[in-house]
Amino acid sequence: MNNDLIIEGLTKKFATSASVAISDVNLIVKEGQFTTLLGPSGCGKSTTLNCVAGLEEPTAGSICIGDFVMTDTARGLILPPEQRHLGMVFQSYALWPHMKVFDNVAFALKLQKRPSDEIKQRVHESLALVGLEDLSDRYPFQLSGGQQQRVALARAVVSRPKVLLLDEPLSNLDAKIRENARVWLRGLQQQLGITTVYVTHDQAEAFAMSDMIAVMSMGKLQQYAPPEEIYERPANRFVAEFIGVTSFITGTIQKVDSQQITLKLASGELLNIHKENRPDQKWKQGDQVPVAIRSERVEVISGGASSRENTIKAHIANRTYLGSKWQYSVETAGGSLRLESTDAIHGDNLFMVLPPDSIILLAE
Amino acid sequence: MTSAVQETPRPLAPKIFRWDTALQWAVVIITFVLVIFPAWPIVYQSFMDKPLYEKDTAFTFGNYTHILSDPHFWHVLIYTLAFAVMSTIIAGFIGIALAIFINRTNMPLREFFSNLVTIPYYVSPLVLAFAWIEMYGPQGFGTIVIRALRIPTWQLYSFWGIVVVAAMYYVPYTFLYASSSLALADAQLESAARIGGASPFRTILTITVPLLRPAIIYSALLTLVSALELLSIPLLLGNSVGIETLSTYLYTIGMVGVNKDQGAVAAVALLVVILVTGMVYLQGKLTSMERRFVTVGGKATRPKLLDLGGWKGVVAFFIGLYVLLGIILPLACVVLDSFVSFLSPFMNPLKILTLNNYRGIFDTPAYREAVVNSINISIFAAAIGILFMAIAALTAYRSSFKGREAVKYMALYPRAFPGIIVSIGFLWAFVLLPGIGSLRNTIIAISIAFIMRYLPLGFSAISPAVLQVSDELDRAGRVAGATWMQTIRHILLPILRPAILSGYILLAISFLKEYSTALFLVSKGSNVIGTTMLELWKQGGAEPVAALSTIQMAITAALIIASRKLLGVKLHE
Numbered sequence: 040m041n042n043d044l045i046i047e048g049l050t051k052k053f054a055t056s057a058s059v060a061i062s063d064v065n066l067i068v069k070e071g072q073f074t075t076l077l078g079p080s081g082c083g084k085s086t087t088l089n090c091v092a093g094l095e096e097p098t099a100g101s102i103c104i105g106d107f108v109m110t111d112t113a114r115g116l117i118l119p120p121e122q123r124h125l126g127m128v129f130q131s132y133a134l135w136p137h138m139k140v141f142d143n144v145a146f147a148l149k150l151q152k153r154p155s156d157e158i159k160q161r162v163h164e165s166l167a168l169v170g171l172e173d174l175s176d177r178y179p180f181q182l183s184g185g186q187q188q189r190v191a192l193a194r195a196v197v198s199r200p201k202v203l204l205l206d207e208p209l210s211n212l213d214a215k216i217r218e219n220a221r222v223w224l225r226g227l228q229q230q231l232g233i234t235t236v237y238v239t240h241d242q243a244e245a246f247a248m249s250d251m252i253a254v255m256s257m258g259k260l261q262q263y264a265p266p267e268e269i270y271e272r273p274a275n276r277f278v279a280e281f282i283g284v285t286s287f288i289t290g291t292i293q294k295v296d297s298q299q300i301t302l303k304l305a306s307g308e309l310l311n312i313h314k315e316n317r318p319d320q321k322w323k324q325g326d327q328v329p330v331a332i333r334s335e336r337v338e339v340i341s342g343g344a345s346s347r348e349n350t351i352k353a354h355i356a357n358r359t360y361l362g363s364k365w366q367y368s369v370e371t372a373g374g375s376l377r378l379e380s381t382d383a384i385h386g387d388n389l390f391m392v393l394p395p396d397s398i399i400l401l402a403e
Numbered sequence: 404m405t406s407a408v409q410e411t412p413r414p415l416a417p418k419i420f421r422w423d424t425a426l427q428w429a430v431v432i433i434t435f436v437l438v439i440f441p442a443w444p445i446v447y448q449s450f451m452d453k454p455l456y457e458k459d460t461a462f463t464f465g466n467y468t469h470i471l472s473d474p475h476f477w478h479v480l481i482y483t484l485a486f487a488v489m490s491t492i493i494a495g496f497i498g499i500a501l502a503i504f505i506n507r508t509n510m511p512l513r514e515f516f517s518n519l520v521t522i523p524y525y526v527s528p529l530v531l532a533f534a535w536i537e538m539y540g541p542q543g544f545g546t547i548v549i550r551a552l553r554i555p556t557w558q559l560y561s562f563w564g565i566v567v568v569a570a571m572y573y574v575p576y577t578f579l580y581a582s583s584s585l586a587l588a589d590a591q592l593e594s595a596a597r598i599g600g601a602s603p604f605r606t607i608l609t610i611t612v613p614l615l616r617p618a619i620i621y622s623a624l625l626t627l628v629s630a631l632e633l634l635s636i637p638l639l640l641g642n643s644v645g646i647e648t649l650s651t652y653l654y655t656i657g658m659v660g661v662n663k664d665q666g667a668v669a670a671v672a673l674l675v676v677i678l679v680t681g682m683v684y685l686q687g688k689l690t691s692m693e694r695r696f697v698t699v700g701g702k703a704t705r706p707k708l709l710d711l712g713g714w715k716g717v718v719a720f721f722i723g724l725y726v727l728l729g730i731i732l733p734l735a736c737v738v739l740d741s742f743v744s745f746l747s748p749f750m751n752p753l754k755i756l757t758l759n760n761y762r763g764i765f766d767t768p769a770y771r772e773a774v775v776n777s778i779n780i781s782i783f784a785a786a787i788g789i790l791f792m793a794i795a796a797l798t799a800y801r802s803s804f805k806g807r808e809a810v811k812y813m814a815l816y817p818r819a820f821p822g823i824i825v826s827i828g829f830l831w832a833f834v835l836l837p838g839i840g841s842l843r844n845t846i847i848a849i850s851i852a853f854i855m856r857y858l859p860l861g862f863s864a865i866s867p868a869v870l871q872v873s874d875e876l877d878r879a880g881r882v883a884g885a886t887w888m889q890t891i892r893h894i895l896l897p898i899l900r901p902a903i904l905s906g907y908i909l910l911a912i913s914f915l916k917e918y919s920t921a922l923f924l925v926s927k928g929s930n931v932i933g934t935t936m937l938e939l940w941k942q943g944g945a946e947p948v949a950a951l952s953t954i955q956m957a958i959t960a961a962l963i964i965a966s967r968k969l970l971g972v973k974l975h976e
């Protein structure tokens with residue numbers, strides 16, 4: 040029996056706002072996979088997650104785990120959260136302040152009227168899993184932020200849910216702890232093999248942890264793919280721009296062959312682009328297209344022009360010193376670019392190489 | 404995307420009965436019934452030409468044309484407005500001055516004064532009016548002393564007498580709102596003015612007072628609304644000299660001419676409700692507008708106190724004088740009077756000490772019952788009331804129930820109903836509805852009326868606390884498998900315990916001193932302290948009234964002290 044989480048046609052419009060919060064989101068999270076909903080603030084990540092949890096009632100759509108249908112608006116079915124058997128961790132951890140750690144974790148089991156031996160044992164297991172078995176007698180306010188977050192996780196998995204939902208669980212931690220927590224959390228997820236939906240607006244987090252990333256913007260799913268694909272083959276301008284340090288330049292397609300495309304800038308400079316980046320798209324000679332440039336892959340050539348492929352001329356418009364590196368705004372014949380370099384560049388003019396894999400053709 | 408779900412049609416989940424929804428419906432229906440119950444007979448009666456319980460009543464506008472063309476009604480209306488506005492202004496000025504001096508300056512004895520000036524908040528206005536009569540009335544203790552010194556005295560039974568006593572009663576409203584607003588405001592603004600060279604008083608006038616504007620407007624309108632419906636002070640001080648306000652007018656015709664003028668009573672009552680509704684609406688509008696200007700720092704920095712320099716003794720002296728003359732001496736007079744056979748400055752009270760007044764109360768079954776009833780109502784009805792109000796607040800703010808917005812409005816709407824009108828409405832409703840007439844003269848009826856009247860108080864005492872609890876806490880409960888009701892029981896109610904307890908004490912004190920809502924509902928065996936005091940007052944015995952007042956104050960004080968000591972309850976910030 041497969042236990043994929045299947046979201047179809049999910050749409051939510053809040054009565055109090057004019058626009059839809061999410062519209063027609065389709066998503067399949069394979070059993071055991073870690074999927075991240077990634078997107079800027081207000082794009083509808085939490086709303087999607089809450090619809091899955093049953094905390095929001097969607098306007099349309101269906102949600103099921105395997106053949107367990109939790110929401111199906113066409114049939115007027117919306118199970119309340121307590122009947123969905125999910126685990127959830129909230130941004131504020133939401134530990135109940137009047138209950139000790141033990142009681143927080145035991146709450147779900149007590150509601151299920153489990154025998155007290157079993158409760159004790161399972162709570163202990165859960166707390167051991169997050170490494171906090173010694174703190175079961177503390178109150179939440181006696182714990183550090185990181186410990187609270189672990190208790191919240193122990194609480195979410197104690198009743199062995201099929202799906203674990205996490206809404207920015209690491210965003211309240213210090214940057215240092217956050218990086219460790221990432222690794223730890225991903226390890227734990229793999230150990231439990233639990234289907235997980237994770238919400239964040241931090242792309243580093245998304246890339247470090249996920250099997251699949253769902254990029255969202257303005258309530259719409261923009262791309263749903265594994266991390267590498269999101270990075271290498273962004274589906275559209277939004278995804279390209281949101282992921283990594285990206286600039287856009289525009290040119291005209293001069294030549295299309297089976298391996299590559301040649302783009303001509305206004306100055307006549309030529310850029311070769313590997314086509315494998317976009318096997319799915321058709322390009323015609325003469326099309327005016329924008330391409331995305333991954334700044335981190337751009338090489339700055341010091342001292343005169345080079346004969347290398349894809350070398351173009353640029354003029355520095357602006358420079359910012361960031362401590363570990365310099366950030367430059369440069370003007371090229373195709374538009375302005377942002378790039379970073381550990382070297383201080385003297386003078387206002389420079390040559391740079393845009394390796395073929397630093398240029399990404401976009402669908403629009 | 405492949406449609407894995409629709410390929411295999413599954414049976415519809417059975418529509419299950421949910422206790423959650425049942426409880427939420429119950430809350431909405433009870434709230435609705437509570438509010439409508441006393442309201443409909445008044446509306447209905449105001450358009451009927453004869454008392455409702457008579458046969459052949461017919462629709463008419465006659466009651467309104469009759470009232471609106473009656474010059475006496477207009478006279479009373481204008482008088483009421485003048486009285487309410489004047490006492491609001493005076494109470495506002497005193498309250499703000501007290502709040503600023505006590506909270507923001509280095510005058511001595513600040514904590515002490517801060518407790519004393521709020522005393523009238525916990526005392527029934529009936530008791531306060533009576534206390535002032537005992538002290539400053541024509542035969543009052545203080546008046547006689549002054550007269551004996553051949554200094555010209557005053558006339559307490561007058562427009563200004565009523566205004567001053569009502570103002571005394573309302574000072575704590577402004578004081579409390581202004582104080583909590585001052586606690587939130589950023590004291591650095593004042594320091595900045597001082598550093599800029601402003602004198603302390605100048606700083607207060609140009610920085611502190613403007614910052615208080617929202618609190619001032621809010622408490623002024625609150626005072627105005629309750630002054631409009633205030634019964635006891637105008638009744639005790641104005642009745643004998645023919646001064647009438649809307650509520651004493653309703654009281655008099657309501658008490659005397661139940662049969663004759665019922666339509667007119669209803670019409671006046673409805674006009675009052677409309678007037679108060681307007682004020683309440685205005686209050687909501689102004690405060691929501693004002694909220695945009697509030698600059699709450701949210702920093703718990705200890706505010707630096709303004710140094711009054713040589714003035715601090717003077718300020719403390721005048722505040723002390725105010726507390727002594729306005730609050731302590733009158734109330735002390737009442738207590739003293741309850742322990743003597745006759746209070747007079749020319750008799751040594753120690754020689755005429757007696758417990759007869761109390762014996763009189765406890766030996767007369769009707770009076771004893773009144774005390775017991777009041778205690779029962781303030782313990783049990785307040786407990787049921789606050790629990791209901793808490794669940795109503797949770798339904799309004801913490802459920803996905805469709806009618807939750809309606810709960811908010813309905814729970815706050817009784818603010819527009821003066822106690823005396825609630826009383827009339829309940830009376831008529833009990834008379835008219837078949838089957839429940841037997842409840843009419845029981846303390847159950849009075850309890851229900853009290854709960855209705857104080858629905859807004861309890862609801863708004865608990866709502867801010869509800870809003871402060873992150874909703875992720877209850878969401879986490881739901882996901883963990885708790886129904887809405889289980890979430891309420893195991894998570895929200897325990898977390899809200901402090902707010903519910905202080906709401907309970909507030910409600911219990913209010914029920915203890917409430918009388919106007921009970922006026923038309925009491926009868927033999929179901930009297931409460933307040934209504935009994937009024938009755939005794941009409942019979943002319945000051946000492947029994949003093950004894951009852953003292954009992955009421957003692958119970959209130961015990962409640963406050965016990966709740967503070969045992970439960971750690973703070974009634975206001």
Ligand SMILES: Nc1ncnc2c1ncn2[C@@H]1O[C@H](COP(=O)(O)OP(=O)(O)OP(=O)(O)O)[C@@H](O)[C@H]1O
Nearest residue numbers: 053055056060079080081082083084085086087240
């Ligand atoms: N209760 C609500 N009523 C009305 N609008 C809402 C409500 N909750 C969310 N929205 C709106 O729906 C949209 C999506 O909100 P959502 O909380 O899902 O965003 P998000 O992606 O989680 O953002 P963030 O990263 O800031 O948490 C936003 O435009 C938001 O203003």
Ligand SMILES: [Mg+2]
Nearest residue numbers: 084085086206
């Ligand atoms: Mg969110």
